[in-house]
Amino acid sequence: MQAVRTYKASTTCSPLTRRHLPICISSLPLFSKPQHNQPRTFSTTILTKPQPHRQPKPTPYKPKFQTATMASTTKGNAIPTASKLSDLFSLKGKVVVITGASGPRGMGIEAARGCAEMGASVAITYASRADGAQKNVAELEKEYGIKAKAYKLNVADYAECEKLVKDVIADFGQIDAFIANAGATAKSGVLDGSKEEWDRVIETDLNGTAYCAKAVGPHFKERGRGSFVITSSISGHIANYPQEQTSYNVAKAGCIHMARSLANEWRDFARVNSISPGYIDTGLSDFVDQKTQDLWKSMIPLGRNGDAKELKGAYVYLVSDASSYTTGADILIDGGYTVR
Ligand SMILES: NC(=O)c1ccc[n+]([C@@H]2O[C@H](COP(=O)([O-])OP(=O)(O)OC[C@H]3O[C@@H](n4cnc5c(N)ncnc54)[C@H](OP(=O)(O)O)[C@@H]3O)[C@@H](O)[C@H]2O)c1
Numbered sequence: 001m002q003a004v005r006t007y008k009a010s011t012t013c014s015p016l017t018r019r020h021l022p023i024c025i026s027s028l029p030l031f032s033k034p035q036h037n038q039p040r041t042f043s044t045t046i047l048t049k050p051q052p053h054r055q056p057k058p059t060p061y062k063p064k065f066q067t068a069t070m071a072s073t074t075k076g077n078a079i080p081t082a083s084k085l086s087d088l089f090s091l092k093g094k095v096v097v098i099t100g101a102s103g104p105r106g107m108g109i110e111a112a113r114g115c116a117e118m119g120a121s122v123a124i125t126y127a128s129r130a131d132g133a134q135k136n137v138a139e140l141e142k143e144y145g146i147k148a149k150a151y152k153l154n155v156a157d158y159a160e161c162e163k164l165v166k167d168v169i170a171d172f173g174q175i176d177a178f179i180a181n182a183g184a185t186a187k188s189g190v191l192d193g194s195k196e197e198w199d200r201v202i203e204t205d206l207n208g209t210a211y212c213a214k215a216v217g218p219h220f221k222e223r224g225r226g227s228f229v230i231t232s233s234i235s236g237h238i239a240n241y242p243q244e245q246t247s248y249n250v251a252k253a254g255c256i257h258m259a260r261s262l263a264n265e266w267r268d269f270a271r272v273n274s275i276s277p278g279y280i281d282t283g284l285s286d287f288v289d290q291k292t293q294d295l296w297k298s299m300i301p302l303g304r305n306g307d308a309k310e311l312k313g314a315y316v317y318l319v320s321d322a323s324s325y326t327t328g329a330d331i332l333i334d335g336g337y338t339v340r
């Protein structure tokens with residue numbers, strides 16, 4: 001109910017004040033006595049209850065394809081309706097694609113485990129390890145009771161990236177988040193490596209990430225929502241020592257800036273962020289000799305390599321509504337390697 005008060009107003013208000021009559025009136029004492037030089041000439045009625053600050057209500061999204069209960073109705077750049085952390089981090093009803101999740105202890109499978117634990121259905125990809133990917137799918141379904149499926153993908157082939165997006169939408173109905181995690185290391189620098197070696201790393205780590213973004217972006221735009229997360233690296237921030245891997249460093253630096261640039265491009269409908277891991281024991285760098293690996297460790301303030309499960313919380317955060325105001329960010333998770 002709105003309270004209604006009647007005030008007597010004076011015509012002695014200046015013309016300027018009269019234009020702002022409600023302000024002038026509301027500043028008068030209630031039922032104040034008329035003064036000789038302030039004849040009462042009219043009265044007015046105003047509503048005195050302060051109007052609540054109106055915020056535009058987010059339009060509830062109606063999915064084309066109904067899957068499980070939606071975790072939230074948050075549009076690309078809107079404030080989530082949920083407030084509790086358990087709701088903000090929930091991924092129930094969401095579908096997350098994770099590329100490069102064929103390893104038994106890689107960042108991809110750990111990101112998939114994190115998303116599945118929070119209720120998401122997951123689509124994972126492999127390039128050469130089909131068995132590893134199928135094993136991961138079986139484990140995800142059994143352990144977390146969610147829907148999971150593996151797809152073969154070479155990220156360096158744009159047509160395959162487009163096909164992946166189409167296939168996942170056909171199988172799952174939608175894509176809420178895409179973690180572009182697939183990547184390959186460089187085994188040499190510019191002078192020692194061949195042109196083909198340079199191209200392989202750039203095509204996989206840089207072009208492949210852009211191809212994934214180009215393939216899934218239109219779906220995010222159509223739905224007015226989405227989260228794109230790129231696995232970059234400390235190598236995108238610093239040039240690792242002593243190993244020479246310029247192509248990889250350049251590709252990962254490009255990935256960090258790609259996340260920032262896409263965050264701007266996609267500002268009306270999706271968020272884009274990157275994660276930059278330090279040295280993580282995933283098997284990816286097992287080919288490097290022990291002496292070099294010991295030197296790496298000596299440069300890490302926390303004194304050890306990371307375990308991939310120490311990153312899954314960050315992936316879940318960036319995929320979920322808990323990070324609704326985070327876009328264009330890069331999260332360094334490196335045991336302090338880059339503090340120097
Ligand atoms: N481990 C680290 O210290 C570290 C640090 C910073 C950043 N990273 C990055 O983290 C990401 C994951 O690596 P990881 O360490 O977790 O190792 P991983 O388990 O071996 O993951 C690499 C994944 O990329 C896939 N892949 C390779 N080439 C591909 C291509 N052309 N197309 C599609 N998929 C391809 C692999 O598939 P198949 O195995 O099936 O061929 C594999 O699933 C990579 O982007 C890597 O650069 C790793």
